Amino acid sequence: GNSVxxxxxxxxxxxxxFLTINCTYTATGxxxxxxxxxxxxxxxxxxxxxTKADDxxxxxxxxxxxxxxxxxxxxxxxxxxVSDSAVYFCAPRTSGGYNKLIFGAGTRLAVxx
Amino acid sequence: DGGITQxxxxxxxxxxxxxxxxxxxxLNHDAMYWYRQDPGQGLRLIYYSQIVNDFxxxxxxxxxxxxxxxxESFPLTVTSAQKNPTAFYLCASSKVVSGQETQYFGPGTRLxxx
Numbered sequence: 001g002n003s004v005x006x007x008x009x010x011x012x013x014x015x016x017x018f019l020t021i022n023c024t025y026t027a028t029g030x031x032x033x034x035x036x037x038x039x040x041x042x043x044x045x046x047x048x049x050x051t052k053a054d055d056x057x058x059x060x061x062x063x064x065x066x067x068x069x070x071x072x073x074x075x076x077x078x079x080x081x082v083s084d085s086a087v088y089f090c091a092p093r094t095s096g097g098y099n100k101l102i103f104g105a106g107t108r109l110a111v112x113x
Numbered sequence: 114d115g116g117i118t119q120x121x122x123x124x125x126x127x128x129x130x131x132x133x134x135x136x137x138x139x140l141n142h143d144a145m146y147w148y149r150q151d152p153g154q155g156l157r158l159i160y161y162s163q164i165v166n167d168f169x170x171x172x173x174x175x176x177x178x179x180x181x182x183x184x185e186s187f188p189l190t191v192t193s194a195q196k197n198p199t200a201f202y203l204c205a206s207s208k209v210v211s212g213q214e215t216q217y218f219g220p221g222t223r224l225x226x227x
């Protein structure tokens with residue numbers, strides 16, 4: 001079936017550290033891939049997306065590359081800030097028929113000064 | 114400004130009571146969705162609507178109902194049949210550009226049972 005696996009949190013980093021949040025998925029068809037971010041008490045915000053193999057999505061210093069051969073879409077940022085503290089969700093969108101976003105539990109990131 | 118609004122931000126339900134959560138969008142999106150989020154978990158799809166006057170059950174529709182009489186509005190009713198309604202409810206809408214769909218989310222409504 002369709003599923004997504006993210007590294008368990010919380011991920012705790014010092015400000016300016018390098019961030020990687022791993023994401024692997026199984027999905028039917030050829031999914032589009034999304035990262036969403038949720039700040040405390042808020043809804044989800046689209047962070048970045050990629051729609052085909054080798055595409056790189058980027059936004060606000062975050063990047064992720066669509067790796068079809070490893071079915072992965074790892075999120076990276078070179079230098080995190082305290083304001084990046086949030087929960088991050090990797091979400092593949094299945095293709096064929098109704099296009100459905102698949103959510104895992106998310107990864108909580110805590111950045112301290 | 115265009116966006117998705119959800120109201121109220123907090124909602125309290127008494128035992129046996131039906132409550133309705135509002136979701137409005139002025140983005141001219143055709144499709145709208147309702148998700149439920151429990152603490153420490155991801156989102157689960159309750160209902161979705163791809164066009165006015167049509168909607169489909171998602172993965173956890175039992176105890177919920179929806180309507181889609183207008184393009185802009187997709188209210189969710191949590192009925193007394195939903196035995197564990199305490200959760201954070203998120204509404205989303207989507208647009209399709211060049212054959213690719215992207216969902217955008219509202220700020221959410223937190224439902225608590227008294």
